[in-house]
Amino acid sequence: MGKLERNKKEKNTTLLQTAFELFTEKGFAKTTISDIVNRAGLAKGTFYLYFKDKYDLRDQLIIHKTGQLFVRAHHAIAGKEVNGFENKMLFVVDFIIEELKKDKALLTFISKNLSWGIFKHAFENTVTEESQQFYAYYLEQMKKDHIVCKEPDIVLFTIIELVGSTCYSCILYEEPVSMEEYLPYLHQVIHQILAAFTNPEN
Amino acid sequence: MGKLERNKKEKNTTLLQTAFELFTEKGFAKTTISDIVNRAGLAKGTFYLYFKDKYDLRDQLIIHKTGQLFVRAHHAIAGKEVNGFENKMLFVVDFIIEELKKDKALLTFISKNLSWGIFKHAFENTVTEESQQFYAYYLEQMKKDHIVCKEPDIVLFTIIELVGSTCYSCILYEEPVSMEEYLPYLHQVIHQILAAFTNPEN
Amino acid sequence: MGKLERNKKEKNTTLLQTAFELFTEKGFAKTTISDIVNRAGLAKGTFYLYFKDKYDLRDQLIIHKTGQLFVRAHHAIAGKEVNGFENKMLFVVDFIIEELKKDKALLTFISKNLSWGIFKHAFENTVTEESQQFYAYYLEQMKKDHIVCKEPDIVLFTIIELVGSTCYSCILYEEPVSMEEYLPYLHQVIHQILAAFTNPEN
Amino acid sequence: MGKLERNKKEKNTTLLQTAFELFTEKGFAKTTISDIVNRAGLAKGTFYLYFKDKYDLRDQLIIHKTGQLFVRAHHAIAGKEVNGFENKMLFVVDFIIEELKKDKALLTFISKNLSWGIFKHAFENTVTEESQQFYAYYLEQMKKDHIVCKEPDIVLFTIIELVGSTCYSCILYEEPVSMEEYLPYLHQVIHQILAAFTNPEN
DNA sequence: CATGAATGAGTATTCATTCAT
DNA sequence: CATGAATGAATACTCATTCAT
Numbered sequence: 001m002g003k004l005e006r007n008k009k010e011k012n013t014t015l016l017q018t019a020f021e022l023f024t025e026k027g028f029a030k031t032t033i034s035d036i037v038n039r040a041g042l043a044k045g046t047f048y049l050y051f052k053d054k055y056d057l058r059d060q061l062i063i064h065k066t067g068q069l070f071v072r073a074h075h076a077i078a079g080k081e082v083n084g085f086e087n088k089m090l091f092v093v094d095f096i097i098e099e100l101k102k103d104k105a106l107l108t109f110i111s112k113n114l115s116w117g118i119f120k121h122a123f124e125n126t127v128t129e130e131s132q133q134f135y136a137y138y139l140e141q142m143k144k145d146h147i148v149c150k151e152p153d154i155v156l157f158t159i160i161e162l163v164g165s166t167c168y169s170c171i172l173y174e175e176p177v178s179m180e181e182y183l184p185y186l187h188q189v190i191h192q193i194l195a196a197f198t199n200p201e202n
Numbered sequence: 203m204g205k206l207e208r209n210k211k212e213k214n215t216t217l218l219q220t221a222f223e224l225f226t227e228k229g230f231a232k233t234t235i236s237d238i239v240n241r242a243g244l245a246k247g248t249f250y251l252y253f254k255d256k257y258d259l260r261d262q263l264i265i266h267k268t269g270q271l272f273v274r275a276h277h278a279i280a281g282k283e284v285n286g287f288e289n290k291m292l293f294v295v296d297f298i299i300e301e302l303k304k305d306k307a308l309l310t311f312i313s314k315n316l317s318w319g320i321f322k323h324a325f326e327n328t329v330t331e332e333s334q335q336f337y338a339y340y341l342e343q344m345k346k347d348h349i350v351c352k353e354p355d356i357v358l359f360t361i362i363e364l365v366g367s368t369c370y371s372c373i374l375y376e377e378p379v380s381m382e383e384y385l386p387y388l389h390q391v392i393h394q395i396l397a398a399f400t401n402p403e404n
Numbered sequence: 405m406g407k408l409e410r411n412k413k414e415k416n417t418t419l420l421q422t423a424f425e426l427f428t429e430k431g432f433a434k435t436t437i438s439d440i441v442n443r444a445g446l447a448k449g450t451f452y453l454y455f456k457d458k459y460d461l462r463d464q465l466i467i468h469k470t471g472q473l474f475v476r477a478h479h480a481i482a483g484k485e486v487n488g489f490e491n492k493m494l495f496v497v498d499f500i501i502e503e504l505k506k507d508k509a510l511l512t513f514i515s516k517n518l519s520w521g522i523f524k525h526a527f528e529n530t531v532t533e534e535s536q537q538f539y540a541y542y543l544e545q546m547k548k549d550h551i552v553c554k555e556p557d558i559v560l561f562t563i564i565e566l567v568g569s570t571c572y573s574c575i576l577y578e579e580p581v582s583m584e585e586y587l588p589y590l591h592q593v594i595h596q597i598l599a600a601f602t603n604p605e606n
Numbered sequence: 607m608g609k610l611e612r613n614k615k616e617k618n619t620t621l622l623q624t625a626f627e628l629f630t631e632k633g634f635a636k637t638t639i640s641d642i643v644n645r646a647g648l649a650k651g652t653f654y655l656y657f658k659d660k661y662d663l664r665d666q667l668i669i670h671k672t673g674q675l676f677v678r679a680h681h682a683i684a685g686k687e688v689n690g691f692e693n694k695m696l697f698v699v700d701f702i703i704e705e706l707k708k709d710k711a712l713l714t715f716i717s718k719n720l721s722w723g724i725f726k727h728a729f730e731n732t733v734t735e736e737s738q739q740f741y742a743y744y745l746e747q748m749k750k751d752h753i754v755c756k757e758p759d760i761v762l763f764t765i766i767e768l769v770g771s772t773c774y775s776c777i778l779y780e781e782p783v784s785m786e787e788y789l790p791y792l793h794q795v796i797h798q799i800l801a802a803f804t805n806p807e808n
Numbered sequence: 809c810a811t812g813a814a815t816g817a818g819t820a821t822t823c824a825t826t827c828a829t
Numbered sequence: 830c831a832t833g834a835a836t837g838a839a840t841a842c843t844c845a846t847t848c849a850t
Binding site (some may be wrong): 466515519520555557558561562565566568569570572573577579581582588589592593596597599600601 | 759768779783792
Binding site (some may be wrong): 210239245246248 | 812813814815816817
């Protein structure tokens with residue numbers, strides 16, 4: 001990668017990062033391209049060399065940020081000894097919840113987009129290649145623990161949607177209860193889902 | 203209610219209705235106040251007598267539309283003979299899913315707002331009084347079937363969040379599968395949730 | 405004056421008073437008719453029964469407030485023993501300066517309108533009849549002290565304009581100096597003016 | 607100064623000039639930003655690149671126009687042989703009065719803002735640097751004629767305020783008399799002021 | 809007389825986008 | 830590639846005024 005190439009990559013990253021800061025500070029609608037380039041120390045025209053428009057930027061950002069979350073979860077579990085498939089799922093869920101509790105701005109931004117969408121876009125976009133690694137890991141761990149599951153996608157989808165939506169409500173609004181209080185119920189529901197749709201072989 | 207009073211109520215309803223049409227036709231962001239008042243046949247200033255701004259209108263509309271959905275579900279089940287609490291829950295869920303399948307514009311609009319928030323705001327706003335009737339009905343039916351449930355709120359919350367988010371993905375994007383295909387799994391998960399958190403007395 | 409008549413007079417006064425409060429609080433341009441009638445506890449339409457528009461109200465108010473200031477000055481001197489015409493003039497000037505120092509909101513409002521205009525409008529409007537009393541008093545005192553002055557109007561005009569404009573700058577902005585510091589100079593100038601344009605008879 | 611720089615300066619001047627025309631034609635309140643940019647042949651957005659809002663423009667304009675008036679007076683006297691400090695002051699006063707008589711629109715616009723304020727803001731703003739030249743000239747001429755004056759600021763302030771306010775009334779409304787008629791009195795008062803507060807050395 | 813809901817022309821202001829430098 | 834001045838359509842919102850009740 002030449003100096004020019006590196007320079008461009010850097011500007012792109014700066015714009016994404018700056019935009020994320022502003023989106024979480026003032027919200028997407030109230031953030032203007034001017035705000036972004038001003039803080040990034042770039043010219044307005046430069047923005048359009050990297051993104052089609054504000055929506056393009058946002059979409060890239062959601063995918064990027066959600067992907068990173070899965071990557072971190074994946075890294076975290078890679079360094080731990082966790083026994084059994086269900087415990088691995090619960091570990092990942094807990095990890096993500098912790099991350100979102102620590103970073104409410106992130107939760108607000110990815111909002112209800114922490115959903116199956118991240119995998120859905122996998123084919124269109126190389127950015128989510130990291131998310132794919134998580135998906136591969138999920139399938140692999142099932143196999144490793146001799147779990148038989150006819151529809152692994154549906155199980156993962158159900159869990160992700162459930163975690164995503166309840167995080168939003170419990171962490172940001174503590175409604176109907178705080179996430180601390182809700183967590184045991186969430187674990188129990190995940191347990192039930194896995195029990196219903198997967199069978200340990202033999 | 204005097205003539206004037208009735209007139210005001212009517213204008214409010216007209217604005218809500220017209221705005222809903224436009225939001226579902228062109229989307230919230232692309233709908234202007236001018237669009238709304240033009241189609242409603244009212245003056246611009248009149249809009250501001252009823253709503254603070256476009257966002258205020260949208261929020262009222264989401265609550266209104268979601269409330270109506272629960273009201274319709276409530277009415278529907280009132281006219282049917284459905285045995286047992288779980289079956290009643292499934293009936294309501296199916297009813298709502300059917301409504302959203304028939305009216306994708308509605309689904310797009312209430313988007314991921316079909317959530318616990320509608321009940322949460324109950325105390326602040328009389329609009330959702332209808333939703334409260336549904337909530338009361340839910341508790342009453344539990345009692346009637348001698349269901350013991352320590353945390354009925356959490357159970358309802360979990361189910362609503364799950365249904366809300368999966369509807370969005372399955373109905374609008376058929377991801378990871380269509381709603382027809384997903385429905386049996388959804389039923390099964392609901393069954394598991396009820397099994398785990400409620401006990402038929404004796 | 406019948407009850408109805410009294411009622412009307414009262415509403416008029418309320419509107420003037422309320423408007424004055426708001427003009428001094430938020431400024432003329434930022435005060436709306438709505439603001440005025442809301443605080444006055446009257447209906448919007450009622451405003452138009454008493455005033456042509458906001459400008460009409462303002463003009464009446466300036467005349468009213470400036471007139472009152474002269475009336476108070478007049479009353480103040482009526483109760484005191486002050487010897488000689490020049491001393492009387494200085495007493496009135498000092499009185500007005502003191503009043504404006506105590507009530508900067510009033511000074512800001514009548515702004516640079518503390519000027520000959522108040523007498524000029526005398527013929528058009530009965531409201532300033534009080535100001536006329538002051539003018540009559542001024543002429544009378546001259547005669548009483550056997551002062552000969554070919555152009556009493558011009559002398560009074562010069563003094564009023566000078567006092568009005570310097571008050572504005574010295575009291576509100578302390579520019580170039582505070583009113584305390586400026587006062588001796590002002591007295592001296594007034595003395596010079598009287599010395600130049602009036603002659604004690606014999 | 608590059609082409610771009612020159613271009614910007616030119617646009618700024620065009621906007622100021624056009625705005626002044628409109629303000630004097632239709633008044634400040636009735637002149638809209640649209641009016642200004644339309645006549646200036648610029649886009650609306652361009653206005654906001656140069657001025658915060660209409661009030662900002664007006665304030666800059668008042669300072670600009672008042673400053674120019676002093677500059678012209680300064681230039682005029684520079685070309686003349688006028689003997690003695692008092693005669694110089696009277697020349698300047700007469701010059702300004704003549705200018706305002708010829709350009710009543712200008713008088714209406716700067717209204718009662720022909721005051722000490724123009725010097726007060728001098729330190730904050732480079733626009734009035736020209737006014738400063740006049741002020742320096744005033745002090746210099748005093749020195750040259752060996753005039754001793756403890757408070758030259760107060761003397762100048764008094765004269766400016768007096769001239770400003772009386773011009774407004776006499777020129778625009780001919781109240782209480784026309785400026786022609788008032789002028790001898792004004793000269794006399796200025797003479798008295800100088801006599802009272804300055805002493806020719808020796 | 810009093811009301812206040814309705815009006816809608818009018819206005820300031822924003823901001824994504826372009827393009828000459 | 831990068832810039833940032835210029836654009837101007839688009840839009841939210843205000844508020845003096847009217848008039849049916």
